[in-house]
Amino acid sequence: MPASPSPDRRRGPARGLSARGPVGTSLPRWLWLPAAIGAAFVLLPLVAMATRVHWAHFGALITTESAREALLLSLRTAAASTILCVVLGTPMAVVLARTRFPGQGIVRSLVLLPLVLPPVVSGIALLDTFGRRGLLGHTLDVLGIEIAFSTTAVVMAQTFVALPFLVIALEGALRTAGGRYETVAATLGARPTTVFRRVTLPLVLPGLLSGAVLAFARSLGEFGATITFAGALQGTTATMPIQIYLQRVTDPDAAVALSLVLVAVAVLVIGLTRQSRSAL
Amino acid sequence: MTPPAGLRIEGRVPGRLDVTLEVAAGETIAVLGPNGAGKSTLLSVVAGLQRAGDSRVTLDGRELTGLPPHLRGVALLAQDALLFPHLSAADNVAFGPRAQGVRRRQAHARSLDLLARVGVVDLAKRRPHQLSGGQAQRVAIARALATDPDVLLLDEPMAALDVDVTPALRQTLRTVLADRTTLLVTHDVLDALLLADRVVVLEDGRIVESGTTQDVLSRPRSAFAARLAGLDLLTGTWDGEAVQTAIGAVHGMVDPTAELATGDPATALFRPAAVSIYATSPDEAPHGSPRNRIAVTITDLEPLGDRVLVRGAASTSGAGGEGGAVLLTAEVTPAAVADLGLVPGLGVTFSAKATEVAVYGSFKR
Secondary structure, three states, X not given: OOOOOHHHHHXXXXXXXXXXXXXXXXXXXXXXXXXXXXXXXXXXXXXXXXXXXXXXXHHHHHOOHHHHHHHHHHHHHHXXXXXXXXXXHHHHHHHHHHOOOOOHHHHHHHHOHHHOOOHHHHHHHXXXXXXXXXXXXXXXXXXXXXXXXXXXXXXXXXXXXXXXXXXXXXXXXXXXXXXXXXXXXXXXXXXXXXHHHHHHHHHHHHHHHHHHHHHHHHHHXXXXXXXXXXXXXXXXXXXXXXXXXXXXXXXXXXXXXXXXXXXXXXXXXXXXXXXXXXXX | OOOOOOEEEEEEEOOOEEEEEEEOOOOEEEEEOOOOOOHHHHHHHHHXXXXXXXXXXXXXXXXXXXXXXXXXXXXXXOOOOOOOOOXXXXXXXXXXXXXXXXXXXXXXXXXXXXXXXXXXXXXXXXXXXXXXXXXHHHHHHHHHHHOOOOEEEEEOOOOOOOOOOHHHHHXXXXXXXOOOEEEEEOOOHHHHHHHOOEEEEEEOOEEEEEEEHHHHHHOOOOXXXXXXXXXXXXXXXXXXXXXXXXXXEEOOEEOOOOOOOOOOEEEEEEOHHHEEEEOOOOOOOXXXXXXXXXXXXXXXXXXEOOEEEEEEEEEOOOOOOOOOEEEEEEEEOHHHHHHHOOOOOXXXXXXXXXXXXXXXXXXXX
């Protein structure tokens, strides 16, 4: 500590030790170096990006029609896919956490596959299922439904990749909460639906919220599966990440400005989860 | 409160439970037994919480077998209060009535009424994390009563609580259990004495003893109940003169009502205070009036007031025994312990006068 004033130093090492607190005394010092490098590695690119922004034109860049359309589309589709994730993922998590059936381990692994699958591959898989020449394509055609390269496709692609995040978060919360409260509720005469609504869900609400936030964030950032399955039509399927990718070549300044908007949204999301967690 | 109903249980869970038990309307039965004897399994079968094999449960003739837990009218109170953490104490108690369709105001009034009965109405608005263990268990009792269950199952309701709150809680239970058909699983002999009309002792999933609490504790026929009552117990076969046990013949006073015939299973029972200790082997021990002399290896010493409990293992002679050692307890003065130099591992002789040993027939299933 070269900056510390000399009177402090004269008081001896004991004070310095207590001032550093228990963390400083229990951690090996060398740990700080890789930790600092890691933090810098994550933060520096964000700072770099911020320095590249033309602040004078920032307002104009992010309010062009294409930018506004992309942001609105992103928020709308991410919200829709989050709702879908909650509606489909909650029952999935409950079934996985509270029941036992043969092959459950395999089912869990397969359901969580999109977590590790390259998004492009997910997009191709969706195309092979719901595309015009896909597995269900003909059936959907007969019904007059066309999914590929529509906003619906965007929502589906985002749901596909985001669903495992919600399922994992919620299943963990359910396992931690255990089934004992549900047993008590049943012996008090509550039907299974009442138990689910009044005991299971309230108990895992924090897990459900953080799972939903994760799913929202993942949906917002979705790129590979979306561009493969839904394309990049402005206003219909070109979400923020896709818009940024396209403008990177034609209008780098706009791309950087839009990126910063996404960063701001991400920071907002993280802030909201922290708040909701501490509130619960 | 609806009039109490009688419960009939045929608990058959392969490898874990084989029990037929009737609980009269309004009766409280204490279920005692060592760990793993099947006590909790029995409660789970009644509550419908586990696959119950060929079990049958009926309530005043109404078939409960196969019904899901929420349709049984059987409330369960466990060791932990398990209050729903997201609800206030009053809402916890109101949960059952609400789940069964009682209107909010009515359920709330009932909740406050019950909380008052168990003495915690002033805590109605608290969340479970703001309650002590004893307070939480009181709320849990109120919650279990709120649905007016036909049967109340208590699984060691006081085992997780501080000793200083259990007497008061036991008093509360005593008042609420009156006129309720109740199964009470417990480790505590006081629970059995103060709360139960009858006692059954489970061992290895079977009932090895049953009777009024007083009978079972004063004349236990199972090793577990004897230990619970603080008595020494040896089982064997009556040969016309003595009980032939795994550790040899034991002489005693035959219970006039026992009607023992040669070859009948029989039980010899004596108080630890009736046991004298000799620091020699039985053959070398001075011949005196006590006719029962048993070679014992001391396993531990435990102070009990101004007395010392000396526990010892008598090795079985092989034939007719269950194998292994039989545990016996003697109660002597600290001076005797010092005089004889009693320490764990020492081989000694436990001796009891025949007049101090009660002999009677074994429990017939």
